[in-house]
Every structure is written in structure tokens, then in C-alpha cells.
Amino acid sequence: MTQNRVRAAVFSAGSWGTAVGKIMADAGTSVVMHARRSEIADAITTTRRNPGYFPDIELPHNLTATTDPAAALDGADFLVLSIPAQSLRASLAAWAPHIGTDTVIVSLMKGIEVGSGLRASQVITEVTGIGAERVAVLSGPNLAREIMNGQPAAATIACPDQDATHRVQQACHTSYFRPYTSTDVTGCELGGAVKNVIALAVGIASGMGMGHNAQAMLITRGLAETTRLAVAMGAHPATLAGLAGLGDLVATCSSPLSRNRTFGTHLGQGLSIEQATTATKQTTEGVKSAEAILALAHAHRVEMPITEVISDLLHEKVTLDQAAAALMQRPPKPER
Ligand SMILES: NC(=O)C1=CN([C@@H]2O[C@H](COP(=O)(O)OP(=O)(O)OC[C@H]3O[C@@H](n4cnc5c(N)ncnc54)[C@H](O)[C@@H]3O)[C@@H](O)[C@H]2O)C=CC1
Numbered sequence: 001m002t003q004n005r006v007r008a009a010v011f012s013a014g015s016w017g018t019a020v021g022k023i024m025a026d027a028g029t030s031v032v033m034h035a036r037r038s039e040i041a042d043a044i045t046t047t048r049r050n051p052g053y054f055p056d057i058e059l060p061h062n063l064t065a066t067t068d069p070a071a072a073l074d075g076a077d078f079l080v081l082s083i084p085a086q087s088l089r090a091s092l093a094a095w096a097p098h099i100g101t102d103t104v105i106v107s108l109m110k111g112i113e114v115g116s117g118l119r120a121s122q123v124i125t126e127v128t129g130i131g132a133e134r135v136a137v138l139s140g141p142n143l144a145r146e147i148m149n150g151q152p153a154a155a156t157i158a159c160p161d162q163d164a165t166h167r168v169q170q171a172c173h174t175s176y177f178r179p180y181t182s183t184d185v186t187g188c189e190l191g192g193a194v195k196n197v198i199a200l201a202v203g204i205a206s207g208m209g210m211g212h213n214a215q216a217m218l219i220t221r222g223l224a225e226t227t228r229l230a231v232a233m234g235a236h237p238a239t240l241a242g243l244a245g246l247g248d249l250v251a252t253c254s255s256p257l258s259r260n261r262t263f264g265t266h267l268g269q270g271l272s273i274e275q276a277t278t279a280t281k282q283t284t285e286g287v288k289s290a291e292a293i294l295a296l297a298h299a300h301r302v303e304m305p306i307t308e309v310i311s312d313l314l315h316e317k318v319t320l321d322q323a324a325a326a327l328m329q330r331p332p333k334p335e336r
């Protein structure tokens with residue numbers, strides 16, 4: 001690894017933030033993580049481990065951590081944001097005064113803001129006043145634990161400004177992480193957010209004892225409704241067939257490492273939403289985003305039957321059996 005003099009501030013030191021911090025540091029970028037808890041920040045800097053998330057993985061020497069947002073952002077070329085989507089607005093408002101005039105913001109978040117229906121990149125431009133050309137999104141089949149274990153993965157980095165995209169790509173390209181570029185921010189963000197809702201559905205089906213045919217049906221029809229919404233909102237259909245669409249959908253819906261799939265499995269096995277929340281612990285974006293995505297579907301007059309049923313289940317309007325029946329008993333129609 002050669003140092004490239006580029007600096008990144010990663011907010012925060014959760015599961016995916018830590019993994020992307022490691023990727024960037026392995027790519028030669030100097031990384032300062034921002035953690036809310038001083039014991040996490042101190043442990044990362046002094047022991048080179050994040051005891052809250054990956055106590056078994058040693059972090060690179062060019063990665064440190066602080067609880068001070070100003071110190072983390074001082075001289076940063078990139079601000080990488082990885083916190084729950086619903087807390088982005090309030091947290092970013094506090095950090096915004098410390099963001100440099102040339103800093104490029106990279107969103108890792110896969111959620112839609114409840115109430116506004118905004119994607120994370122839109123919340124970022126609204127809160128900071130920074131133009132869309134300085135806001136990139138990174139999305140793909142990226143289960144953090146696999147990447148921390150050094151297993152190969154790829155992702156899509158999207159931004160309207162190709163120079164910014166290439167700089168982010170260089171700053172996170174390693175022997176085990178292969179980033180591709182795109183200009184389709186809308187497609188990448190919607191692919192990432194909607195797949196969480198579909199993963200909830202697949203988890204529920206699995207928890208209810210349904211087999212791989214049912215799970216494949218949900219994945220395939222889930223991709224169809226994701227693509228319908230994304231295209232109606234201006235995305236390119238090819239993005240949804242790529243890493244940030246199909247790729248992420250397959251990884252998340254197939255892996256027991258996925259928090260969304262696991263949350264769904266708990267529900268399918270009969271746990272209440274409260275019990276599933278306690279059991280899952282980490283951020284499960286699909287649970288909150290389902291209703292925001294459904295509101296977007298209504299606004300764009302797009303049919304999203306799986307999202308609708310999952311939103312109804314999460315609001316306890318239907319039972320598991322009623323949800324399954326609602327999907328299977330829809331009127332027959334052509335596949336497209
Ligand atoms: N874990 C994964 O494998 C992947 C996660 N993502 C996305 O990354 C985003 C973050 O997820 P994870 O890191 O997995 O979640 P996590 O639950 O592991 O970590 C969340 C981080 O945000 C911080 N945080 C929580 N509430 C906050 C608040 N109100 N204000 C500021 N910081 C707060 C926590 O202290 C923690 O550092 C989500 O949008 C998720 O969909 C994307 C790809 C992979």
C-alpha cells in the first residue's frame with residue numbers, strides 16, 4: 001500500500017462506516033473516523049480495533065478516530081457518511097459548519113427519509129447547501145462483515161461530476177474492493193433503499209417456512225417494482241440490473257448477515273416488531289423506509305405490491321397470513 005496524501009473523514013464508526021474506513025485506509029487514504037462514544041474512538045486509535053463492531057479485526061495504521069467532528073473534518077478531501085438515514089438531517093446539521101469548501105461528501109446510506117421522501121443525497125444537499133456535483137453515493141452488494149474479512153466485493157459510486165466520482169473511486173480501490181462509476185445517483189440510491197424492504201419480505205417468507213421458489217419470486221418481483229419506481233423517478237433501468245440494484249438485492253436477500261433479512265425472519269417466526277428490533281440491534285433501514293418508499297410509489301403512481309404489504313405488516317394492519325394471501329391473490333397479469 002502506498003500513501004496517496006488524500007484524507008477522508010468517516011462519520012460514524014458503526015458497522016459499514018468502519019468497513020469503508022478500512023477499505024479507504026487500505027487504498028492508501030488517511031482516514032479519521034468520527035465516533036460518538038469516546039471509548040470507541042480511543043480504542044480505534046490506541047488498539048487499532050473497533051470493540052463495538054469488529055473486535056477481531058485489526059485496522060490499518062493510517063486509520064484513527066476522534067469524537068470531535070471539527071478535528072475529523074480538518075483538511076478532509078472526503079466526508080463519508082454512514083449513519084441511520086432517519087438521523088441524517090439532525091446529525092449533519094451539527095457537523096455542516098466544519099465541512100471544507102472543496103470536500104466531496106460520499107453517502108453510504110440506504111434509506112429514504114420519512115416525511116420528506118428524500119434520498120440521502122438530497123437530504124445532504126438540502127442541509128449543507130452543497131451542490132449535487134459534490135455529493136456522491138456508494139452502493140452495492142457490500143455486507144460489512146465479509147469485507148472486513150477481506151473477501152472480494154464490488155460497488156457502484158455515482159455522482160453527476162465524473163471527476164469527483166473518479167477521485168472517490170481511486171480513494172477506495174483495493175485488491176479486495178472494486179468500485180465502478182456511474183452518474184445515476186437516483187438509481188443507485190433507490191436500488192439500495194428498496195432492496196432492504198424486499199429483504200424484509202424474503203426474511204419473512206423464510207421465517208414462515210416458505211422455500212426458495214417463494215424467495216426467488218419475491219426477489220424477482222421485488223426487482224420489477226424497484227425498477228418501476230426508479231425509472232419513474234428518472235433512473236436508468238440498467239442501474240437496477242447492476243451492482244446497486246440486482247447485485248445488492250441478491251446479496252441482502254440471500255445472506256443471514258443481512259440485518260433486514262434477519263429482522264424479517266424474526267417477524268416470520270412470530271416475533272413482534274418490538275422483539276425483532278431488540279433482537280436485531282444494528283440499523284435496519286427497511287423498517288422505517290418502507291412507508292417512505294410507499295409514499296413515493298403513490299406520488300409517482302407506481303404499483304409496488306410487495307412494499308405495500310410490508311408497510312401494512314410493519315404498521316400492524318395485516319397479519320402474516322393476510323400479507324401472503326394479499327400477494328398471491330392479486331389479479332393475474334402479464335409478467336411485464
Ligand atoms: N452494515 C452493512 O453491511 C451495510 C450498511 N449500509 C448502510 O450504511 C448505513 C449505516 O449502517 P451501519 O453502519 O450498518 O449501521 P450500524 O448500526 O452498524 O451503525 C450506525 C452508526 O451510526 C451511529 N448513529 C446511530 N444513531 C445516530 C444518530 N442519531 N446520529 C449520529 N450517529 C448515529 C452509531 O453510533 C453507529 O456508529 C445504513 O444506511 C445501512 O443501510 C450499506 C451497506 C452495507
Ligand SMILES: O=C(CO)COP(=O)(O)O
Pocket residue numbers: 110140141142143144196199248251252257258259260261283284285
Ligand atoms: O446493504 C447491505 C449489503 O449490501 C447490508 O444489508 P443489511 O442492512 O440488511 O444488513
